[in-house]
Amino acid sequence: MLVNQALKANIKNRLDQKEMTIRELENRAGLRQSVLQNILLGRSKNPGVETVYALAKELGCTIEELLLPPDTNNFQHKAESEMIKLHWNEALFAQSVAFVGNFIKKNAIETNLEKAWSCIKEIYAYALKETTTNNIDQKFAEWITERNLLRN
Numbered sequence: 694m695l696v697n698q699a700l701k702a703n704i705k706n707r708l709d710q711k712e713m714t715i716r717e718l719e720n721r722a723g724l725r726q727s728v729l730q731n732i733l734l735g736r737s738k739n740p741g742v743e744t745v746y747a748l749a750k751e752l753g754c755t756i757e758e759l760l761l762p763p764d765t766n767n768f769q770h771k772a773e774s775e776m777i778k779l780h781w782n783e784a785l786f787a788q789s790v791a792f793v794g795n796f797i798k799k800n801a802i803e804t805n806l807e808k809a810w811s812c813i814k815e816i817y818a819y820a821l822k823e824t825t826t827n828n829i830d831q832k833f834a835e836w837i838t839e840r841n842l843l844r845n
Contacts, residue, residue: 804842
C-alpha cells in the first residue's frame with residue numbers, strides 16, 4: 694500500500710509545516726471527527742477521493758502531492774513525478790479528478806483510493822498526449838473508469 698503510506702507521511706509533514714492539529718484540519722476540510730485520525734493511524738486504508746481532495750485543498754497542495762511518496766527513490770514514482778513536472782496542466786488534472794469523483798458518485802460505487810487514483814492518472818496522461826485543447830476526452834474517461842471501477 695505505497696499510496697496509503699505516502700498519504701499518511703505527506704499529511705503529517707504538511708500538518709507540521711502549517712502548525713495545524715488533526716482536529717483543526719478535519720474542521721477546515723469539513724470532515725467528520727476522527728476521519729483524518731483514522732487515515733493517519735491506518736484504520737482507514739482507502740479514503741475516498743472527496744476526502745483526499747478536501748485535505749489537499751486545506752493543506753494548500755494538489756492531490757498528487759499528497760499521494761506521491763515524499764522520497765521518490767522508486768523509479769516508477771520518479772517517472773510519474775517527472776511527467777507531471779514536465780507536462781503539468783492544472784485544467785486537465787482538475788477535469789480528470791472531477792470526472793472520476795462524479796462517476797463514482799453518480800454510479801454509487803464503493804471503491805478505494807488506489808483504483809480511483811489509477812483512473813485519474815490514466816485519464817490525465819491520455820489527455821496530455823492526445824488533446825490539443827484544455828479538455829479531457831470524455832469517451833476515453835468514461836471507458837477507463839467503467840473498465841477499472843465497474844468491471845472488477
